[in-house]
Amino acid sequence: MTEFHISTVLLKTGFLHLTLGHVIMWLIAAAFIYLAIKKDFEPLLLIPIGFSIFVVNFPLAPLVEKGQLFYLFYHYGLEWEVIPPLIFLGIGALTDFGPMIANPKTLLLGAAAQFGVYITFFGAILLGFNLKEAASIGIIGGADGPTCIYLTTKLAPHLLGANAIAAYSYMAMVPLIQPPIMKLLTTKEERKIRMKQLRPVSKLEKILFPLVGTIVIVLIVPEAAPLMAMFFIGNLFRECGVVERLLKTSQNELLNIVTIFLGLAVGSTMIADKFLKPEPIFIFFLGLVAFSFSTAGGILLAKFMNLFLKEKINPLIGSAGVSAVPMAARVTQKLGQQEDPKNYLLMHAMGPNVAGVIGTVTAAGMFLALLR
Amino acid sequence: MEQWIPALKVAFFGLSGVFAGLILLMWAVKLTSFVLRVFTKKTEGKIGK
Numbered sequence: 071m072t073e074f075h076i077s078t079v080l081l082k083t084g085f086l087h088l089t090l091g092h093v094i095m096w097l098i099a100a101a102f103i104y105l106a107i108k109k110d111f112e113p114l115l116l117i118p119i120g121f122s123i124f125v126v127n128f129p130l131a132p133l134v135e136k137g138q139l140f141y142l143f144y145h146y147g148l149e150w151e152v153i154p155p156l157i158f159l160g161i162g163a164l165t166d167f168g169p170m171i172a173n174p175k176t177l178l179l180g181a182a183a184q185f186g187v188y189i190t191f192f193g194a195i196l197l198g199f200n201l202k203e204a205a206s207i208g209i210i211g212g213a214d215g216p217t218c219i220y221l222t223t224k225l226a227p228h229l230l231g232a233n234a235i236a237a238y239s240y241m242a243m244v245p246l247i248q249p250p251i252m253k254l255l256t257t258k259e260e261r262k263i264r265m266k267q268l269r270p271v272s273k274l275e276k277i278l279f280p281l282v283g284t285i286v287i288v289l290i291v292p293e294a295a296p297l298m299a300m301f302f303i304g305n306l307f308r309e310c311g312v313v314e315r316l317l318k319t320s321q322n323e324l325l326n327i328v329t330i331f332l333g334l335a336v337g338s339t340m341i342a343d344k345f346l347k348p349e350p351i352f353i354f355f356l357g358l359v360a361f362s363f364s365t366a367g368g369i370l371l372a373k374f375m376n377l378f379l380k381e382k383i384n385p386l387i388g389s390a391g392v393s394a395v396p397m398a399a400r401v402t403q404k405l406g407q408q409e410d411p412k413n414y415l416l417m418h419a420m421g422p423n424v425a426g427v428i429g430t431v432t433a434a435g436m437f438l439a440l441l442r
Numbered sequence: 443m444e445q446w447i448p449a450l451k452v453a454f455f456g457l458s459g460v461f462a463g464l465i466l467l468m469w470a471v472k473l474t475s476f477v478l479r480v481f482t483k484k485t486e487g488k489i490g491k
Contacts, residue, residue, distance in 0.1 A: 174471040181464040188453045195449050204449070272482075275475055282470045290463045425464065432463040436456040 087129030091342030098340075099124035102235070111242035114326075115215065115333050119235065122337025133338065140338035147335045148230070153328050154220035155300040160325030161216070161427070162304025163317055165395070167279050170421040172268040175375070176387070180425025182371030183391025184433045186211030186364030190356050197352050202226050205437040207353055210237045211360025212430030213244070213392035219336065220297060221434040225441060231340035232350035236357035241394045247358070248365050248401050252389050255369045260376075261409040263384040265418045276309040287432060293442075294435025301431070364392045368422060383418070390419035393426035 080086055102120035106113040126134050133140040147153040170176055191208035199207060202225040209221050210233060218237040222230045240247065253261075280302035288295045307317040368388030376382045386406050390398040399419035406415040 171471055171475065174468040174475075177464040177468040177471070178461075181461045184457065184460050188457055191453060192449065195445055201445060201449060201452065205452070272478065274478055278474050278478075279471065282474055283467060286467045286470050287463055290466065291459060428467065429460055429464055432460045433456060436459040437452070439459075440452045440455060 082130075084129040084131070089129070089342065091346050092127045092129060094346060095127035095340065095342045096124055098345075099127070099337075105239075105242075109242075112238045114329055115238050116242075118330055118333025119238070119337040122334045123231075123340045126338045126340070127342055134341060140334060143331050143335040144338055147328075147331045148219065148223045149227075151220070151223075151296055153332045153335065154216040154223075155296045156324060156328040157216040157332065158297045158300040159304040159320050160328070161395075162280075162301040162306075163308050163320035163325075165301075165305055165308070165424050165427070166420070167305065167424055168271040168276060169268055169417045170424050171271045171275050171279055173418070173421050175383070176418075176421030177425040177428075178375065179368045179372055179388045179391040179422035180393075180427075180429040181391075182388065183364045183368035183393075183422070183426050184212060184429050185367030186360045186362065186392075187430070187433050189363045190360035193356050193359055194352075197356070199349075199352075202441050203229055205441055206233055207356050208360060209233075209430065209434055209437065210240065210353075210357040211364040211392070212426070212433060213237070213241050213361065213364065213394040213398070214427060214430040215241060216332075217297060217430050217434045219332070221437060224438060227339075228344065229349065229353065231336060231345055232353040234336040235340075235350075236353050239354075240357050240361045241397070244361075244392070244394045244397045245401050245404075247361050248389050248392075248398065249405055251362055251365045252369060252386055252401075252405055255366060256373075256385050258409060260373070260385050261406060262413065263382050264410070264413050265384055265387075265415065266381055268417055273309070273311070277306070280306040280309070283428070287428065287435075291432050291435035291439060293438040294431045297431045297434070298428075301427070361392065365389045368392070368426075384413075384415055387415060387419040387422055391422040391426045391429065393423065393430050395423050395427065396420065398426075399423040 099120045102116045105111040106116035132138045187208045190211050191204045194204035194207040206222040206226040206229055209218050215237050219234050222233045284302045287298050304320050307313050368391030369385050372383055372385035372388030386402045390402045392398050402419035403416040406413045
């Protein structure tokens with residue numbers, strides 16, 4: 071019969087293996103859970119991420135080594151490229167491209183809002199990151215969580231936790247980060263510009279858009295196909311009107327299920343000895359730079375376009391080119407109404423907002439094509 | 443320092459790709475809307491007669 075000594079039993083518990091790093095990670099996890107519950111910062115993501123960070127930082131817990139539960143979520147969900155494209159299916163099913171089809175010029179604003187991605191790319195290189203790491207950090211500026219995770223998993227998987235947390239934290243802070251930049255770069259008169267009501271978009275145009283979009287984007291950036299294909303399939307479910315069950319599943323159950331696994335998989339990468347280094351602090355700083363320059367890029371291009379346009383666009387809608395949908399568009403609406411309460415910019419801002427999603431995926435695809 | 447030249451190339455081609463993609467998409471959307479408008483008008487006219 072096996073003999074049990076108090077010392078061997080104690081060694082099998084976590085107490086004797088607990089380190090200060092573990093406790094710091096618990097505090098970080100608690101901070102994310104607090105922000106999610108108390109401040110409503112992206113709770114659907116930060117709750118699973120926060121709890122995952124908490125639980126994987128228990129000594130001896132069989133969770134993150136090869137073959138263990140959270141490792142399997144990470145391996146099959148992210149390394150196998152399953153979760154981010156499935157999230158895109160849901161986003162596509164929820165997205166109305168009508169405002170963008172009615173005013174296709176707004177696609178340019180979605181492209182301009184990727185400036186921050188490239189400025190941050192250089193900033194990251196300046197801070198000592200290599201090209202692949204810098205690309206994965208730069209894409210935070212696109213304000214698109216699944217794309218950031220997708221690209222980071224492929225180019226710099228060791229930065230996944232920090233990048234994902236930075237992306238989702240800043241997305242939640244869009245209403246705090248964007249308004250000062252928007253006010254700084256626009257005059258009162260510009261913020262008061264009223265835009266012509268958008269034309270109605272026919273059902274056929276909306277049905278054809280996912281097909282046209284796939285042809286253009288996947289031909290130019292084939293590397294973006296996994297995300298773009300799922301995005302546009304989801305959108306076709308929405309617009310075709312004959313697959314109600316698939317649409318509802320994509321928008322609700324499937325999206326919710328993959329969101330749980332995404333959060334758990336991302337959080338499981340944040341283990342004390344890997345995470346408690348200077349890099350995550352740099353990444354948080356660079357993420358803020360990325361968001362700020364992306365916001366500025368969209369606004370400045372809108373102002374530039376106004377030099378040539380007969381019907382001026384309100385430059386505030388340029389800030390919605392970061393793809394945090396629909397929060398960035400709501401911020402535009404709010405700021406516009408501060409100057410003119412009868413100015414309704416929300417639908418105008420939805421154009422660059424959804425264009426920003428396509429822009430970020432295209433930027434990620436270009437990084438993959440050039441760096442992988 | 444040797445990272446800077448490839449970095450500049452990546453940024454140049456990357457940003458060009460993004461703009462090329464979205465500008466082409468803009469024109470594709472405009473073209474689709476135009477073709478549909480012409481087609482639907484013609485159809486409507488014939489049905490009306």
